[in-house]
Amino acid sequence: MIDAMPHLAVIRFGLGPRLNEPLPTDPRAWLAAQVTTAAPPPEGPSVSETLKARDADIRDRDANGGTPPGQARVVPIIRADQRAWAERRLTATQPYRERLVDFWMNHFTVSGRNGGTRFMIGAYEREAIRPHLTGRFADMLVAATFHPAMLNYLNANTSIGPNSPAGQRNRRGLNENLAREVLELHTLSPAGGYTQGDVTEFAKVLTGWSVAERAEPFNTVFRPQAHEPGQKHILGRTWDAGQESAEQVLRFLAQQPATHRHLAVKLARHFVADDPPPGAVRRIEGALRDTDGDLGAVAAMLPTLEEAWAAPLSKLRPPKDWVLAVCRAMALPPERAEAAIGGMASLGQPLWSPPQPNGWPDTAEGWAAPEGLMRRVDWANTVSARGQQLDVRVVADAALGPLLRAETVTAVMRAGSVREALTLTFLSPEFMRR
Amino acid sequence: MMETCEGPRASRRGFLLGLAATLAVGPTRLAFARTEGDARLVVVILRGALDGLYAVQAYGDPAFAGLRGVLALPEPGQENGLLDLGGRFGLHPAMPSLHGLYAANEALVLHAVAGNYRTRSHFDAQDLLESGAGQRMTSGWLNRALAAVPNPEQARMGLAVGLGLPLLLQGPTPVGAYAPPGLERPAPDLVYRVAALQAPDPVLGPAFAEGMRARGFVAETLGPPGAPDRDQLNFPRLAGSAARLLAAPDGPRVAAMELGGWDTHAGQANRLPPLLRSLDEGLGALKTGLGDAWAKTAVLVVTEFGRTVRPNGNNGTDHGTGGVAFVLGGAVAGGRVVADWPGLGGDGLLENRDLAPTQHLRGVAKGLLRDHLKLPEAAVMAAFPRSAEAPALRGMVRG
Structure with a gap:
């Protein structure tokens, strides 16, 4: 059995593997280090x-x-x-x-x-x-x-x-x-x-x-x-x-218990499952209570939840995470950032523009609308046209590793073009989830 | 699915046949007899809470002008005045199409209406409005109602218009979806192969299959997609497209649409008229697009709650309770304002801030399911469980 932990870490807690970049050898330590040490923050106007x-x-x-x-x-x-x-x-x-x-x-x-x-x-x-x-x-x-x-x-x-x-x-x-x-x-x-x-x-x-x-x-x-x-x-x-x-x-x-509870449910729903496991919710809630709302402690604790590592991948990637994962899987250069922004907009999740103050949905039912899924094919097919130089088998392996299903490999290898093969990879159920 | 991936062409056909069979033979739909007639029902959800007293102003109430202040428009007949609805109420002048339907006895205005909840949270209220129950359910009342209607072969009975699938139409009964194209479309063959990959996934499989079905159907009815248009998601155009799909003989019979932006906490007199105009044009587009089928159509326009009677500190309004709903269409016995008016003066306001609700939104919807779609009582009850306090409103439909 090949160890799926590195892929799970990058997919569940990250934005998906970026082509040609190594996966973390110690996924838990990799996540913990991100909590304790922050890269320089982005710059921009005040x-x-x-x-x-x-x-x-x-x-x-x-x-x-x-x-x-x-x-x-x-x-x-x-x-x-x-x-x-x-x-x-x-x-x-x-x-x-x-x-x-x-x-x-x-x-x-x-x-x-x-x-x-x-x-x-x-x-x-x-x-x-x-x-x-x-x-x-x-x-x-x-x-x-x-x-x-x-x-x-x-x-x-x-x-x-x-x-x-x-x-x-x-x-x-x-x-x-x-x-x-x-x-x-x-x-x-x-x-x-x-x-x-x-x-x-x-x-x-x-x-x-x-x-x-x-x-x-x-x-x-x-x-x-x-x-x-x-x-x-x-x-x-x-x-x-x-x-x-x-x-x-x-x-x-x-510091109210109801606030801790509310945050715990949302965090568990985001990082673990649409129906948050009660045990995970209790542990996050307890961490918030015991540390007086220390978000660093909570961030360090989330990857220690057993439930967060359970396979198969259960969360549907919303358009934001899916588009970013596709761009990273193709190693799209940062100069093509507009492609990601445009993709999010055409799939119904324009950056920084949720329709209501409760933000974007965080469950599969919020993003599994039929036409929304069809548009993912349209968009993946468009962006895949830029990937002619890629080795599709390498892309699929890098993106999903042991999570890649045999059916997907078969479909990808039978595809008539690189473009189609990439589209099929990105539309496979395992790539659509995190 | 491996065995269906053997030769590309034959497998695709086989796969699609299998898919169609699974989706068409649901156990629930076979339990009901075919309903009479050919009725169309469109539900329009206004998200964010429309100020009902702004859209339909109770100028005949002696307390109205004083309480509403800057939000009270001139009475009918005056310059920029309200469009009269029979002497006590006036429609906002940005809604001439709706007023025309009212004058033609094809539109009902329901006032001082509210759902079976008293939360002033948009999100709770929208969930309950769409669930049709006392607590949030995982399906919507319109989806549960559809379980009682037989599906035609080619298209789903229900149609979600726009990019999303509102809770109102989520549930066990498969529904269609339509939104205008925005991107270049891949070859159909590739889409079939994607569908085969997704088929085993319990969430993605059925949704994707429905997306394909909807596009196939749309192509037949509306013709091939034209060039992408920035404006195609605007409400009147979307309504026109939905109407043409609903008008098709083998098209869907029930559609849900949504229009947001009604949460006017500030500067309401500037922000609402363009929205009301867009809604009004959309309602007009429904009538035009439905053509002869308009005579068999009822459109229900609802919002999650009304807003405070007094303007807030910013000439806007905060979250309230009682509000307005509209029922219109060729099948509607209109030309009336239906209200048990609670009055705005004295102790008339709920908690001294909101229009007091005196009729049930669920009763309005139940009346349409029963009298317009002619659903059996059991189906109406399944759509609106434990709703005895909200009996089906009678007399909304001709006949």
Whole structure:
């Protein structure tokens, strides 16, 4: 029996093998090392720089009678950030870390479907998610919630305390959106048993936190004149008014057992199985509880779950992971990053653009739609046209090793062209899964 | 599958025949008699929660204008005013097609309606709306209802329109899928071989086979795919294509479509009109595309819940409860607003914030399954288990 562990490690916890690159000889140590030591983080514009670019775009447009005089400054920012995203994953030396980044980006979804958020998402990943990847969940929650991208996406930047000076002057008021999604999606989940009253009170706590989008500091600001005065009551606790209260509530929510449970279920679903094994959920939950939400401890623990190594591969690769796996299996050079970005879009998972705040689905049923699968053939057939120089048997072996089925080998070897053989490899059920 | 991979051509044929046989002879569908008539049902899900009081404004309620503030439009007859729906309610002026159907007695407006849940979570509410039950199920009510309808030979009864398969149509009954092409398509022969590879996979096998079936059918009905078009996933065009598939004599009979973007927490008066216009054009495209089959069609337009009656701090609205639904089509006894109006003044609002629901969304859907698709009572109950509190709404369909 050939050892499947190296392939399982790279497929389950990574982005799939990259052609002509060696597999880890000690898969567990390879994963553990990615948790303890981080490669240099990606570079890119700060959120303030993106907001300044947006501000300049708006000024130009207004000066030009309402139509943009040329290409907006934010367009190359978005394009470069997306390219960098794909390039990093096509050649990742720490693919487990990239998977964790993508997991938390989806947990704390901000979406480019919102034009006022779109240009900030690269900065959001760099500033709110990556620094806390192996840090405290509470710190990531605070960083994500207060990031301009999140405040803008979920409308907190315009939520005003009705009894605050600004609320009294402008007759404007609360917007519940961020408060509700933090409780429902980012922390407790509905199983946590909060009420509409808790949502409203939390929305009041969050008032004042806004984004200076058209002026210095082009970043998150606290506007005391918009903060709702008076005590607020959430989940049976009382908080005094003030700038500190929002972070206090977030840190309180981060350590609730319901939050740990919710995160444990999502992590187990992502890395183990659509129906998370209860034992795995309990162990992740226990790790979160015992370490006060240390995401590094959790990241180190996930590869130690026996369930995570069970064969056969059970998770369906969503378009993002499947497209990246195809590109890596063909050793597509980073200069062709646009191919990956375009593939994700044509398969219904455009980068950084989930339709709703709950992010992309993380189960097979969310991605096994008939037409979506047919489009995978279309796309694989298109990209495989660039692989004429490849030895198909080598590609299939490198991508799947002992996981490759005899039926797939037969079909691949009988194919009439390299292009068809590659398409068949990438559409085999074992390649579609992780 | 190894034995079917022996000679490429013969094996492919054999494989496909075997596949068709497996899919066509399901045990459940044989248990039901063929239903009468040739009825078409289209369900449109508006994801994100449409503000029902914005689309259909209760201008006749004395408390309406005061509560709604900037979201109240001028009354019918005034400049940019509402389109009148009989004296108390007015339709948003971005929906002239729907208003035309209403005037032709082909559209019903159901107001102060809600599902059997009181969550203000989009995601829970959409799951329950589509499950049709008190808790999330792994199948949708429309899929379970389809178990009672016999499948024609060439096409699935149910059709998911768009790239995804909504929970509404997920379940044991195989359904078709259609989305316009976006990429160059490989030779059919290659697709057959991919299908053979995927066939043993319990999830991918059936889904892939259905994708092939849908494309084959689509090619026959709509002609070969043209050049990729950036705009082809827009709702009116998708609705037009779906309508033409539904109109085909051997085409699907039930379709589900979705349109997102209704979660208007800010600047609602700017954000909703283009969406309402897109919905309205799509509804018009359904009628045009269905042609003669429109007379046998009912379209149900639903959303997960309504929104707060008062605008929030950003001239938007937050998640609420009671909202609006539409039922339209040539088979519909329309021209009425169906509402047990709870009133907005006094203590009329639910929790002093939401439109109080006074009729059941499940009852509306049950009424269409029973009176329009003419499904037996047992099939309606399978679609909507434990729904005694929501009796099937009567009188929505002509006849």
